[in-house]
Amino acid sequence: MSAQPQADLRPSLRILPLHPDWLPQVLEIERRAYEFPWSENIFRDCIKAGYSAWVLSDAREAVNGYAFMSMAAGESHVLNLCVDDAYRQRGYGRLMLLHLMRIARAANMTIVLLEVRRSNKAALKLYESEGFQRLGLRKGYYPAKEGREDAFVLGYDIV
Ligand SMILES: CC(C)(COP(=O)(O)OP(=O)(O)OC[C@H]1O[C@@H](n2cnc3c(N)ncnc32)[C@H](O)[C@@H]1OP(=O)(O)O)[C@@H](O)C(=O)NCCC(=O)NCCS
Numbered sequence: 613m614s615a616q617p618q619a620d621l622r623p624s625l626r627i628l629p630l631h632p633d634w635l636p637q638v639l640e641i642e643r644r645a646y647e648f649p650w651s652e653n654i655f656r657d658c659i660k661a662g663y664s665a666w667v668l669s670d671a672r673e674a675v676n677g678y679a680f681m682s683m684a685a686g687e688s689h690v691l692n693l694c695v696d697d698a699y700r701q702r703g704y705g706r707l708m709l710l711h712l713m714r715i716a717r718a719a720n721m722t723i724v725l726l727e728v729r730r731s732n733k734a735a736l737k738l739y740e741s742e743g744f745q746r747l748g749l750r751k752g753y754y755p756a757k758e759g760r761e762d763a764f765v766l767g768y769d770i771v
Contacts (some may be wrong), residue, residue, distance in 0.1 A: 616677050624671035625704075630678060632659060634667050637675040641696045647754045650692065658691065664715055666694070668704055679708045680722075681715065688716035689725035693735075705738050713742070717770050724770065727763040729754055736764065744768045 630638070634653055641722075642649040651753050657734045659665055668677040677695035681688050690712055712761050726749060728735045744766040754759035 623670060625707075626669050627666050627708065628669055630659065630665035630667050630680075633654075633676050634669075634678075635765055638667065638678050641675065641678070642692075642714070643695055645694050647757065663691065664688075664712070666708065668708055678707055679703050679712055681712045683716065683719050683721055684718070686722045688712070688721040688724045690717070690724060693726075700734075705735075706742070707740060709738060711771075713768065724768040726766050727753060728766060730762045730764060736766075739766050739768075742768070760761065 632662045635652065639649075639652055642655075661682070662663040664679075664683060665740075666679045668679075670676055675696070676699045677693075679693045680691040683689075683692060686770070690709075691704065693712070695708075697758055715722055718724060724744075726739065726744075726748075728739065746764050747767045748765045750763045750765060753763035754761045
């Protein structure tokens with residue numbers, strides 16, 4: 613992990629456990645961010661399943677981003693990591709990723725896994741800059757405008 617996130621961080625910025633009251637804001641961000649967004653039911657199922665779920669919130673209690681991760685049998689899996697488009701490239705994505713990595717380590721996970729679209733340059737740069745390695749390719753893993761898109765499987769070994 614890098615020593616310090618290079619972030620334009622306001623002191624009021626906090627990463628908090630996701631409360632269902634924040635779901636409307638999360639859904640708005642999700643729909644702006646992805647061409648194939650998660651539905652409200654998927655978010656609710658993730659919360660019900662007890663997945664590690666977080667929001668990045670500012671002083672006005674506005675959601676700037678959110679992250680979901682499952683943890684089981686020694687493996688953690690980043691399911692969603694998203695920063696509202698108005699707040700990107702300020703270090704918030706890295707801040708949330710480092711938070712998830714700390715949570716996984718504290719829960720004695722041995723690896724953090726995730727899938728990322730082959731075309732998602734910003735996310736790939738973020739993950740690889742934190743030491744994630746490409747472990748494989750899932751062909752046609754994601755829906756796409758025209759057909760399907762491959763996903764890289766990335767992993768970070770927690771030692
Ligand atoms: C991927 C995402 C979470 C990054 O969040 P962010 O807050 O903008 O990222 P950060 O400011 O923390 O940047 C961290 C690193 O990511 C990379 N990065 C971020 N945005 C980038 C861009 N537009 N182009 C290239 N690299 C980028 C850079 O390496 C950056 O490090 P640097 O600033 O030291 O160069 C954000 O773009 C996002 O929410 N995208 C839509 C949802 C998504 O695709 N999530 C990932 C699913 S796997």
